[in-house]
Amino acid sequence: MTLRGRAAAAAASLLTAAALAGCAPPLRPLGPLNQVLQQAGVNHAPALSDRWLALISGRQGREQVLLIHLQTRRPVPLPGLNRPDAQPVSVSVDGEGERLAMVRQLDGRTELAVYRRSTQSLQRLPIDPPGVPQQVALSADGKVLAVQVSRGGLWGVDLIELP
Amino acid sequence: MSGDGRLLASLVERDGRTTVLLQERLSGRVIPLRQLQRQQPHSSPSLSWNGRYLALLVQRGARRLAVVEDRATGHLHPLPLPGDLEPQRLSLSSDGQRLALQLVQAGQRRVELFDLSGVLEPDRAPGQRLGGSAPEGAGGAAGP
Numbered sequence: 001m002t003l004r005g006r007a008a009a010a011a012a013s014l015l016t017a018a019a020l021a022g023c024a025p026p027l028r029p030l031g032p033l034n035q036v037l038q039q040a041g042v043n044h045a046p047a048l049s050d051r052w053l054a055l056i057s058g059r060q061g062r063e064q065v066l067l068i069h070l071q072t073r074r075p076v077p078l079p080g081l082n083r084p085d086a087q088p089v090s091v092s093v094d095g096e097g098e099r100l101a102m103v104r105q106l107d108g109r110t111e112l113a114v115y116r117r118s119t120q121s122l123q124r125l126p127i128d129p130p131g132v133p134q135q136v137a138l139s140a141d142g143k144v145l146a147v148q149v150s151r152g153g154l155w156g157v158d159l160i161e162l163p
Numbered sequence: 164m165s166g167d168g169r170l171l172a173s174l175v176e177r178d179g180r181t182t183v184l185l186q187e188r189l190s191g192r193v194i195p196l197r198q199l200q201r202q203q204p205h206s207s208p209s210l211s212w213n214g215r216y217l218a219l220l221v222q223r224g225a226r227r228l229a230v231v232e233d234r235a236t237g238h239l240h241p242l243p244l245p246g247d248l249e250p251q252r253l254s255l256s257s258d259g260q261r262l263a264l265q266l267v268q269a270g271q272r273r274v275e276l277f278d279l280s281g282v283l284e285p286d287r288a289p290g291q292r293l294g295g296s297a298p299e300g301a302g303g304a305a306g307p
Contacts, residue, residue: 046263140166
């Protein structure tokens with residue numbers, strides 16, 4: 001091994017040791033994107049794919065689902081998804097930004113739905129056997145949906161294959 | 164769920180402690196996580212595309228800490244935050260290059276994004292370009 005190679009190996013070893021000891025350097029924030037998020041309002045429940053960030057954003061007491069394209073740093077329109085009388089609880093996006101899965105409260109019920117951006121359509125999905133959905137996670141290909149469901153006070157995970 | 168839908172990470176109660184469980188989705192086979200036997204309660208597990216990386220929140224002392232277990236190398240990467248920020252929830256991008264954290268500071272919550280490209284190698288879908296993400300506009304509604 002060359003001197004440079006040994007130095008690099010030693011540095012890597014030190015970094016690894018520091019990381020394992022909990023002395024890793026602080027994470028580097030993505031400044032421009034974080035500015036966009038700050039301007040959007042009070043945000044929570046983030047869900048990332050490679051090129052998209054879905055989250056729940058609140059402003060003036062009203063919360064809505066926001067989908068941000070990470071390269072352009074801009075929110076995209078989601079016509080037909082957000083309603084003033086609905087309270088989003090959890091959201092997830094596939095890798096292409098085509099499908100969003102969400103849990104929301106509407107008319108005193110908690111429901112699970114999938115939104116397709118290309119058709120601007122929202123499809124409610126039944127929970128069977130009945131239960132209360134809480135969180136969703138969509139696979140990157142948008143074909144499998146994992147849903148955290150409460151039934152009789154017990155939590156479980158339902159897996160739903162989407163057409 | 165991993166990006167390819169093959170693996171599922173969930174939370175179970177084990178000896179009264181909330182612990183992350185990694186399973187193959189179709190067979191239910193449990194996959195051992197060597198580095199995550201302690202530091203419960205665990206929360207908010209998130210997997211990369213092929214399931215190489217599992218990010219989650221663990222308890223370290225009195226604080227919550229974001230960590231990533233690299234299942235390929237067995238390394239556990241702690242991801243400390245600047246200042247007095249406390250993580251509440253996380254989401255790992257499927258290529259493992261970005262992390263979204265729901266944070267709380269002085270009672271106010273917010274979401275921030277962090278760069279992991281200097282910490283983790285990309286864990287991309289098979290066939291994806293090495294130089295970055297798939298081209299803009301490829302496949303259905305990919306573009307904004």
